[in-house]
Every structure is written in structure tokens, then in C-alpha cells.
Amino acid sequence: MKENNVTKKNITIVIALFILLSIVAAFPEPKTTLFDFRIEQTDANDSKINEYYQNHDLKNVVQKSSEGKSNSIALSDIAGVDMQSINNKIEVLSHHGRIWGNPDFSAFTYSFKLLTASEYQSQKPTDAFMFEAGFVAPDGTINISEPTTTEQRAVFQNVTQVALYYLCQSYIYHFYQTRNIPLLFKIGFPVFEAGIIPTDAAIKTAVNAYGGSFSSFDVLNDRTAFINKNGLAVVGAFGEFMNIFKNWGYPMITNINSTGFDVLSYWFNVDNWAGLLGDFNRYLSYRFIEPNENLRIQKYMETEHFKYYTRPVDGTLNFPYFSDVTENAVVEYSNNFNVKFAEKLSYFTLPTCIDAEIEGSSCNGEPPVRVAGGTAWSSGMHSTCASSEDQLPLFYHMNRHELAHAFQGILPQGTVTAWLNEGFPQFCAAGPMTDAILNEMRQSGIDCMANSIAYFGHRPTYEETRIYPSPDYGYYTLGRFFIDYQYKRGGYSLVKAIQMNDLAAYQSLGYTSEQAFLDDFYFDFDVRVQKKPIVTLINPIINIDQTEPTVNISWTPLKADIKLNVSVSTNDGKSWTEVVNRTTNTSCVWNSGNFSARFYIKISAPDNLDVSTTYGPFIKSDLTSLNLISPINNSYVIAGDTLNVKWANTNIQNIKLEYSINDGDDWFMINNNIGTSLGMYKWIVPNGLKGTCKLKITDTGNVSTYSESEAFNIVVSNNIGGPYLYDKNTLLLLHFDNDLNNRSVAVPNAVGDVLNLTDEASTVPDMGRSYKTTTSLSVPHHENLNLTGDWTIEAWVKVTSYSANNSMYLFWKPGNT
Numbered sequence: 001m002k003e004n005n006v007t008k009k010n011i012t013i014v015i016a017l018f019i020l021l022s023i024v025a026a027f028p029e030p031k032t033t034l035f036d037f038r039i040e041q042t043d044a045n046d047s048k049i050n051e052y053y054q055n056h057d058l059k060n061v062v063q064k065s066s067e068g069k070s071n072s073i074a075l076s077d078i079a080g081v082d083m084q085s086i087n088n089k090i091e092v093l094s095h096h097g098r099i100w101g102n103p104d105f106s107a108f109t110y111s112f113k114l115l116t117a118s119e120y121q122s123q124k125p126t127d128a129f130m131f132e133a134g135f136v137a138p139d140g141t142i143n144i145s146e147p148t149t150t151e152q153r154a155v156f157q158n159v160t161q162v163a164l165y166y167l168c169q170s171y172i173y174h175f176y177q178t179r180n181i182p183l184l185f186k187i188g189f190p191v192f193e194a195g196i197i198p199t200d201a202a203i204k205t206a207v208n209a210y211g212g213s214f215s216s217f218d219v220l221n222d223r224t225a226f227i228n229k230n231g232l233a234v235v236g237a238f239g240e241f242m243n244i245f246k247n248w249g250y251p252m253i254t255n256i257n258s259t260g261f262d263v264l265s266y267w268f269n270v271d272n273w274a275g276l277l278g279d280f281n282r283y284l285s286y287r288f289i290e291p292n293e294n295l296r297i298q299k300y301m302e303t304e305h306f307k308y309y310t311r312p313v314d315g316t317l318n319f320p321y322f323s324d325v326t327e328n329a330v331v332e333y334s335n336n337f338n339v340k341f342a343e344k345l346s347y348f349t350l351p352t353c354i355d356a357e358i359e360g361s362s363c364n365g366e367p368p369v370r371v372a373g374g375t376a377w378s379s380g381m382h383s384t385c386a387s388s389e390d391q392l393p394l395f396y397h398m399n400r401h402e403l404a405h406a407f408q409g410i411l412p413q414g415t416v417t418a419w420l421n422e423g424f425p426q427f428c429a430a431g432p433m434t435d436a437i438l439n440e441m442r443q444s445g446i447d448c449m450a451n452s453i454a455y456f457g458h459r460p461t462y463e464e465t466r467i468y469p470s471p472d473y474g475y476y477t478l479g480r481f482f483i484d485y486q487y488k489r490g491g492y493s494l495v496k497a498i499q500m501n502d503l504a505a506y507q508s509l510g511y512t513s514e515q516a517f518l519d520d521f522y523f524d525f526d527v528r529v530q531k532k533p534i535v536t537l538i539n540p541i542i543n544i545d546q547t548e549p550t551v552n553i554s555w556t557p558l559k560a561d562i563k564l565n566v567s568v569s570t571n572d573g574k575s576w577t578e579v580v581n582r583t584t585n586t587s588c589v590w591n592s593g594n595f596s597a598r599f600y601i602k603i604s605a606p607d608n609l610d611v612s613t614t615y616g617p618f619i620k621s622d623l624t625s626l627n628l629i630s631p632i633n634n635s636y637v638i639a640g641d642t643l644n645v646k647w648a649n650t651n652i653q654n655i656k657l658e659y660s661i662n663d664g665d666d667w668f669m670i671n672n673n674i675g676t677s678l679g680m681y682k683w684i685v686p687n688g689l690k691g692t693c694k695l696k697i698t699d700t701g702n703v704s705t706y707s708e709s710e711a712f713n714i715v716v717s718n719n720i721g722g723p724y725l726y727d728k729n730t731l732l733l734l735h736f737d738n739d740l741n742n743r744s745v746a747v748p749n750a751v752g753d754v755l756n757l758t759d760e761a762s763t764v765p766d767m768g769r770s771y772k773t774t775t776s777l778s779v780p781h782h783e784n785l786n787l788t789g790d791w792t793i794e795a796w797v798k799v800t801s802y803s804a805n806n807s808m809y810l811f812w813k814p815g816n817t
Contacts, residue, residue, distance in 0.1 A: 078112050080146065082160040086112075089164055089193070091342035093171050095378035095409045099251040099264075108174045109140045110167055114159075120145035129187075131155040131232065134166040136173060142166045155196055155232070164194035175250060180258040184220050184235050189250075191232060192239025198232070200298060204288040206233035212289060213281040217273075221259060241283045244309055244346040245358070246270075248377045269359045282358045297350070305330045305341065309348045310385065318385045321392050322349065325399045326381075333407050333428060336492040341410060346380035351387045376402040378409025397429050404428035414501050419465040423479020424499060433484045436801070438529070439776040440812075445481050445529045448474025459522060462514040481529065485521045488609050520608060523559045527611040534558055534603050534613040545621040545649035549594070553579070553601060554587035562605050568592075569600045572632060573614070573755040576602055596622045596648065598629050600755070614755055621648035626655065626707040628697050630680075633710030636737040636768025638723050640687045644739075646680045647697055647707065654700045657681055661693050664708065673700060689714045715768060723768065724794075731784050731791075736771045746784045752777035770798065787813075 077083055094105045115123065115134075123143065125135050130151040134144035144163050147156040156162050168190035173179050179186075191197055198206075209229035210219065220231055220238075242249050252270070255262040263276050270276050290296035293312065300308050300315040303323050310318070326347065334340050350358075352368035372394045374383030381402050386392045404425035413421075433441065451473035452460050460467075465482075469475060486495050489509070497505035506517040526532040535555035540546055553566060566588050567576040580588040592599075599620055604612030621627055627648035637643050645657065655674050658667040674681055674697075683695075693714050699705035717725045724733060725743075733743040736757055740750040756772040771777055779785070793811055 078114055078144075078159075078163065080114075080159045081112075081144075081163050085160055086163055086167065088342035089167060092379055093168070093193075095412055096175075096248060097251070098175060103174060103177055108171060110142060110170060111140070112142045112144060112163060112167075113137075115143055115145040117145050117148045129227070129232075133159075133162045136166055136170045136179075140170065142170050157196075161194060161196050165190045165196060168193040172250075176253070176256050178256065181256050182217065182221050182258065182260065183223075183226060183231065184217055184238055185253075185256070185261075187232060188235030188237075188239040189242075190239075191236035192243060197236040197240060198230075200288055202230065203233045203237045203284075206230035207237070207284050207288055210234065213284065214277065217277060218260070237284060237288065238280060241280055241287075244348045244380055245283055245382065246276075246279070247375055247382050248379065269361065275360065278360050279358060282360065286354075286358055302344070303327055304344075306345050306347050309346065310350060311354075314349070314351060314354075314385055317387075317389065318349065318392070318395075322347070322385065322395065322399060325396055326403055329400045329403050329428075333404060336428075337407060337411065337496045338493075339407065339410050339496075341379075341406075343379065345406060348380070348382045349385040352384040355384055372398045374398050374402040376405035376409075378406060378412075381406060400429035401425040408499060411496055411500050413499050416499060416502060417462070417466040418468045418475050419479035419482050420499065420502065421479070422476045423481075423483040424495070426476050426480035427483035427487065427495070430480070432487050433481075436773065439773065441477075441481075442529055442531075442776070444474075444477055445525070448477045449525065449530075452478060462518045465518070481525060482518075482521055485524055485609075519559075523562060523605075524609060524611060526558060527605075527613065528609070532558060533615075534562075534605060534611060535564070537601070537603075537615050540601075540618045542616070542618065545619040546592070547621055547623055547649070549592060551590045551592050551618075551620065552587065553590060555603065556586065560584070563607055565604045565606050567602045567604070569602065570595060570597060572598065572617075573600055573602075582606060592620055594622070595620050596625065596627050598632075614753065617754075619648045621650065623649065623651045626650055626652060626697050626699060626705055628695060628707040628709045631695070631709055631712040631737075633712070634769075635712045636723075636735065637685055637693075637712060637714050638725060638735065639685050639689050639714055639716050640725055641685055641717075641735075641743065643683045643685055644680055644741075645683050645695060645697075645709075647676065649679065650676055652676055652699045652701075652705065655697045656700055657683070658696045658698070659689075659693055660696070661689065661691055661714075663692070663711070664694060664696075667696060670695075685714060687716075690716050713768065732779060734771075734777075735768065737769045740771075740777070742779070747782045748780045750777050750779050770796070785813075 078086075090110065093108075097105070120133065120143070123135075124132065128135065130149070131154060133147045133152045133156055134142065136142055142163070144159060144166055146159045147153050147162060156165070169186065172181065172185055172189045176185070197203075206229055207213075210225070210231075214220070220226065220235055222231075225231060246252075249267070249270075252264045252267040253261050254264055261273070263270055263273055265271060267276075270279065287297045295311055295313060297309060297311050300310045300312060301319060301323065302308070304327065306323065306326060308315070308319070308323065330341075330345075352371060352373070353363035356362060356368075368384075370384075371386070371391055372384060374381060376382070381399075383395070383398060383402060386395060402425065404427075407428070408421070408424060430437070449459070452475070455469055455473040456464055465475070483495060486498055490497075494505060494509075497508070503514055506514055509517070511517045511520075527534050535557050538554040538556065539552055557564065561584065563582040563584055565581050566579045566583070568579055568590050569576045579590050597620060598617040600614055600616035601618070602612050602614045604610050617629075619627075619629060627650070628645070629648055630646035631637065631643060647655075653676060655676055656672040657670040657674055659670055660667050670683055671681065691714060692711050694711050695709040697707055715723060717723055723735060724730075730744040731746045734740065734750055735743065739757075740752055740754060742749045752771065756777075757769050758772050795810055797810060
């Protein structure tokens with residue numbers, strides 16, 4: 001055998017009642033683990049390797065399959081052969097790929113010919129072993145016969161197994177484009193892939209017959225020893241090792257011939273031929289030779305979709321948690337993407353340090369720096385597992401993430417960007433982003449976008465999203481946002497189509513290029529994630545009343561080519577009247593007539609997920625009349641609190657202010673002479689008031705000119721449970737009854753969407769209005785919010801949704817542990 005020579009903030013408090021967060025421990029990079037591939041360019045001639053790294057996820061190197069290939073493969077029936085098993089195996093093989101995609105599976109031919117036992121004996125190759133019952137002819141025909149001899153029946157139970165074996169042998173010839181390969185591959189690969197691998201006990205006996213370990217792979221090419229020591233069992237174990245432990249590592253084999261092979265120098269934790277041999281010897285020891293059955297790796301259990309390999313001591317702790325998560329996920333993903341695995345997936349799992357020992361490294365007695373890690377390919381998964389029960393939740397996301405990588409292999413995935421490759425499993429593992437999840441993810445997305453701009457000097461172009469960055473600017477997270485945008489545009493079918501052929505999928509939506517689609521994603525990200533206004537509104541202007549019968553609305557768009565709808569609400573957002581539809585202009589006119597009250601403007605992008613921004617409130621006023629605009633209908637005020645009474649701009653100079661608690665039958669004076677120029681009056685609500693109340697302002701010079709408020713509610717503060725009144729220790733007090741103002745002067749007002757104020761009935765009627773967490777609410781940082789010493793946070797919360805496996809935050813202070 002040959003051995004390669006290798007050159008070696010501002011802090012904010014966020015108040016959100018239904019934020020969901022999937023908690024994953026943030027561990028540093030591992031000292032020793034197989035799960036992260038690295039490439040170091042050591043020579044200018046390594047450009048091809050670097051190019052490959054730029055365009056492939058090395059954790060999933062075997063996923064590439066020929067584009068456009070049908071998942072439904074049919075062969076003519078062969079007498080006595082279970083053709084479903086044959087078709088399933090062809091399906092599995094079609095998803096395995098060579099590095100750089102050559103040779104393509106489409107060039108693989110697999111015609112079968114059934115021979116009688118005597119025909120086989122007369123035609124078999126001269127180097128055939130006694131157990132063989134078929135052969136691959138020079139023209140590629142797969143010749144098979146019913147196993148009849150003792151030697152044949154010791155390996156094959158029936159002709160179906162014979163057909164599977166020689167189909168797999170033919171494939172490995174095609175894969176390496178040569179028949180001159182060692183017995184390790186010629187026999188080992190089909191023995192495992194055809195499911196005829198001997199028992200663990202038989203493999204243990206065979207390994208011990210060879211001395212318990214191997215100084216060279218050459219030993220397994222000795223035909224005499226191969227026969228006498230049951231070399232078939234050992235090479236079958238190598239087939240298992242290469243598939244379920246080395247993650248279908250065949251693409252990493254190079255320079256193969258009948259007597260030897262090399263391995264690619266950047267195969268992580270392998271590096272060279274000797275490294276692979278060391279891993280194999282340790283695998284044999286842990287998997288077959290280990291005398292303690294509780295510590296020996298074995299096929300621990302089998303479910304509808306998986307074969308799980310682990311040590312019983314680890315299986316007792318990690319199952320059925322692992323199997324429950326993966327079984328549920330495989331059904332979910334199969335339904336979402338309308339694909340299914342043709343055969344059961346293998347799943348190999350061990351604690352981090354044990355797995356690392358087989359890889360030839362060690363934790364050196366120290367706790368692992370990374371607990372959860374894994375990888376996947378088109379027919380299996382390989383991960384670490386928990387060493388204690390409290391670690392189990394750390395594996396929920398990882399299991400679902402890696403399974404999604406396996407699904408990429410059977411879609412089949414085409415050539416994708418780094419964002420698409422890692423965004424897909426992140427999206428699948430966590431599911432579509434609800435408003436609550438978006439609230440939690442928002443800051444992370446914003447930070448990652450800022451990091452990507454710092455990395456490239458600008459927002460990444462589509463071509464730049466192909467790059468696997470070092471250092472990582474957060475492409476997993478941005479990829480998740482990107483996939484979620486695709487889902488919102490076209491559901492799981494669009495997500496799948498983009499994975500298989502991104503350009504063709506974008507073109508099906510009317511885009512001319514990948515970049516055009518990415519640009520629309522950036523627009524959505526700006527509005528939905530970064531909460532930038534969809535336009536910069538020029539007119540109307542807050543606090544400047546509109547007095548004409550028409551209102552000129554003008555703006556500067558965030559993205560010039562986006563078609564916009566403009567709507568107006570005159571009832572505090574309960575309903576909207578469209579002013580203009582799908583316009584790319586930058587102004588329109590609203591014919592408001594003699595309307596005189598508050599109004600809001602909503603500008604939306606109907607062709608871009610209908611993202612929108614609401615502006616206001618604005619005031620439409622008649623200068624010759626009075627218009628009391630606050631408090632609003634059904635709002636709540638606490639007795640003893642201060643209520644801001646507001647009116648529209650007017651030419652009337654002085655007014656009197658009164659209140660009524662019996663729907664206007666009787667009016668009580670608050671102030672009989674108020675100048676109107678300030679547009680508001682602060683009324684300290686008397687402590688004795690309670691119930692429904694209305695206010696009225698009247699022209700002091702003409703009592704026939706007046707305006708009454710909508711009815712609102714006055715409630716009495718409760719010393720236990722609220723509603724609360726401001727005192728000297730109060731930093732932040734938000735009632736959400738009329739506005740987002742802080743009743744304390746110690747901290748700024750809240751920032752959020754005033755349309756989220758709701759009259760939805762609460763459990764305790766006196767609590768008044770509330771703030772819906774469709775979007776989060778933030779309070780700009782102030783030194784008083786450092787929250788040192790003793791402090792208390794209280795809230796009335798009505799939970800309307802719950803998500804399992806997530807934490808639901810009421811208060812969140814980023815940047816503070």
C-alpha cells in the first residue's frame with residue numbers, strides 16, 4: 001500500500017410576552033472530534049481543493065447526484081429476485097457521489113442476466129472465490145445465479161442477495177472507474193451494502209484469526225489467508241466502517257489499484273493511509289473485540305426508519321430520546337418535501353471522547369469542549385450523544401439538523417451555496433419562523449448581517465453566499481432566514497426546488513437571476529427583520545394637522561422597484577381603505593372630504609409577502625371646530641394617574657374641559673379656561689372615580705361648539721396585583737391603555753407598534769388594555785436600566801400560544817448575562 005506525503009451596545013430591555021427560543025448550549029470549537037472538516041491551503045497548486053471547499057459542504061461530500069434524475073427506477077422482473085430490493089438499492093446508490101461529481105451516476109449501467117448454476121460454473125471468472133454466485137461481465141452485465149453450493153449458501157440466502165451483491169460490486173467499479181481494486185473494496189463494499197455482512201461474533205473470530213489488528217491493508221489482499229481466516233467477514237466490517245463511521249468515506253479514496261490506494265490529504269482526522277488504518281483497527285477493537293458487552297459498540301436497536309449503532313451503556317441513556325426525535329423528524333421531513341428514503345438510515349452515536357478515541361485523539365481526561373456534534377450523508381448519520389441525562393436536550397436541534405442534511409442527499413441536492421446548504425437544516429430543525437420566533441431571532445439576524453457586511457465590505461452578493469467563510473460571520477443564521485423567506489414565498493415545494501436547482505426555481509417565479517431573488521430577500525430582511533420602514537414618509541407629518549379636504553401622501557421607497565399599496569385607516573387600524581394599488585410612484589392623494597379625527601397610513605408590498613409599515617397617528621382637523629382625539633374608545637385609565645387629554649389643531653382660542661361618569665347626563669368641571677395652543681391638557685384623575693367615563697371640551701365663547709371623547713374606563717389601583725401607579729422607585733411603568741408612554745420619567749418611552757394595543761378581554765377586567773406580541777416592544781437603554789442592587793419586574797400576561805421544546809420569554813435584556 002502507498003502512503004501519501006502530506007505537508008502538514010447599547011443595551012435595551014425587550015418586553016415580549018410570547019418569544020420562543022430554542023436553547024442550544026454554545027460550546028467552543030472541539031479539540032478532538034470528527035465532525036468539523038478543515039482545509040488548509042499549503043500550496044499554490046491546491047486551488048482545486050480550495051475551489052471544492054468553496055462549493056461543497058465537506059460534511060456532506062457524498063450528497064451530489066445527477067440533476068434531473070428520476071427517483072423512480074424500474075427494471076424488468078428477474079425470476080426469483082425481489083425487484084423492490086434491487087430498485088431500493090439503486091435508489092440509494094444513485095445518491096452517492098464522487099468528489100467533483102465525476103463519474104456521474106447517469107453513466108452507470110446495471111442490466112441483469114440470470115444464469116443456471118451450471119452456466120455460472122462454466123462462465124465464472126478464473127479468480128472467483130468459492131462463495132461467489134455471479135460476476136460482472138466486461139460489458140457491465142450483472143450475471144447472477146441461485147446459490148446452490150455449501151460455500152455459496154454460507155454467504156447468500158437467496159438469489160436476491162446475489163443480485164444485490166453484484167449490483168453493488170458493479171457500482172464500486174463504476175465509482176472508481178476501474179476493476180483493479182483491492183478485495184477490501186471489491187468484496188467489502190458489496191458485502192456491507194447488500195446486507196450480507198456476517199455476525200459480530202463471526203467478525204470477531206476472523207479479526208482474531210488475523211492477529212486482532214492489522215499492520216497494513218495489504219494483508220487482506222492475500223487470497224489464501226482471505227479464504228482460511230474468513231477475510232470476507234473482515235472486509236465486510238471495513239464496508240460498515242467506511243459507511244456508518246467514516247460517513248460514506250469512499251470519495252476520499254484516491255489513486256486506487258488492485259494492490260493499494262491513497263487517501264486525500266485533507267480527510268479530517270485521517271490525513272493519510274496510515275491514519276485510516278489506525279482508525280479501522282480502533283474501530284474493530286471497540287466494535288467487535290471489546291469483551292465487555294455493555295461497552296462494545298453494536299447495532300443497539302432498529303426502528304421503522306433507522307438502524308442505531310452505539311454501546312448499550314450509552315443506548316440506555318440516549319434512547320428512546322434519540323429515536324423519538326429522529327423518527328418524528330423523518331416523517332415530518334418526508335411529508336414536507338415529498339421524498340422518502342429507499343432503505344433504513346444508519347445512525348452511529350457515541351459520547352464525544354469515546355468517538356474521538358476511535359479517531360485517534362483523546363480528551364485527555366478533560367470534559368469535552370463540545371458535547372453535541374454530528375454529520376450526515378445520503379444514507380446515514382453520525383453524531384455524539386449525551387453522557388448524562390441533563391445533556392439530552394442539547395441534542396434535539398442537532399438530531400433534526402443532521403437528519404435534514406441527509407434529506408438534502410435524496411432530494412437530490414444540486415450545487416448550492418453555503419447559505420443554502422446550512423440554512424436548509426437550520427430551517428428544518430427549527431421550523432418556519434413564527435412572529436414569536438422572529439422576535440427572538442431578530443437581533444441575531446441583524447448582528448450576522450452586520451458581520452457579513454464587515455467580512456465582504458458590502459452585503460454578500462449571491463456568488464459570495466457560496467463561500468464558506470473563515471472566520472464565520474454567521475452564515476448558518478443568515479441561511480436560515482433565507483430559507484424561511486423561500487418558504488414564505490412558496491412553501492416547502494419552493495424550498496425543495498431551490499435546493500435541487502436554485503436558478504431554475506428562481507426563474508419559475510419570474511426572476512432573471514439568482515441575485516434578483518437575493519435582492520428581494522434583502523428587502524424583506526430590512527423590513528421584516530431589521531424593522532426598517534418600507535418607505536421614508538415625507539408627508540403627512542406627525543403633529544402637523546392636515547386641514548385640507550385632500551391629503552397629499554409622499555414618500556421615498558426603501559427599494560425603488562417594489563410595487564406598493566397605500567391604505568388609510570380612520571378607525572385606529574380596525575379597517576383600511578386602499579388609496580392606490582401596486583404603484584411604483586412616490587406619491588398619491590387621499591380624498592379625505594370632511595373627515596376630522598385621527599388617521600393612520602399603511603404602506604405595503606403585496607408582491608413581497610405583503611410586508612408593511614404603519615405610520616401615524618396623524619390628525620385631520622377642521623380649524624373652525626373642536627375635535628377631541630384622546631383618550632380613545634374603551635381605553636383604561638387608573639384613578640390617581642395622569643391622563644393626557646388631546647385635541648386637534650383649532651382656531652378656537654379657549655376651551656373648558658369636563659368629565660361625565662353617566663354617559664353625559666351630568667358633567668363635572670375639570671378646568672373652565674384652557675388655552676388650546678398646546679393641543680393637550682394633563683388631567684390628574686381623581687382617586688374616587690371608577691367606571692365608564694367621557695370627556696368634553698367646549699368653546700368658552702360659544703357653548704354650541706364642543707367635542708366629546710369616546711368612552712373610556714377608569715379603574716382603581718390595587719396594592720396587590722396592580723394596576724400600578726408611579727412611585728419614587730418606579731423605572732418603567734407601561735399601562736398600554738392609550739399609548740406606549742412610560743409613566744415614570746426615569747427611563748424613555750417604549751418603542752413598538754401602537755396598533756398592537758388591544759381591547760381583548762383579560763382574565764381580570766380592571767387590568768385594561770394590553771400589548772399583543774405580534775412584534776416585540778423595546779425600551780432604549782438608560783443608565784437607570786443597569787438594574788444593579790434590588791429590583792422587581794412584574795407583568796400581567798395572557799398566554800395565547802405555547803411551543804414545546806422552546807423557552808418563552810417575558811423580558812429580555814440583550815448584552816447582560
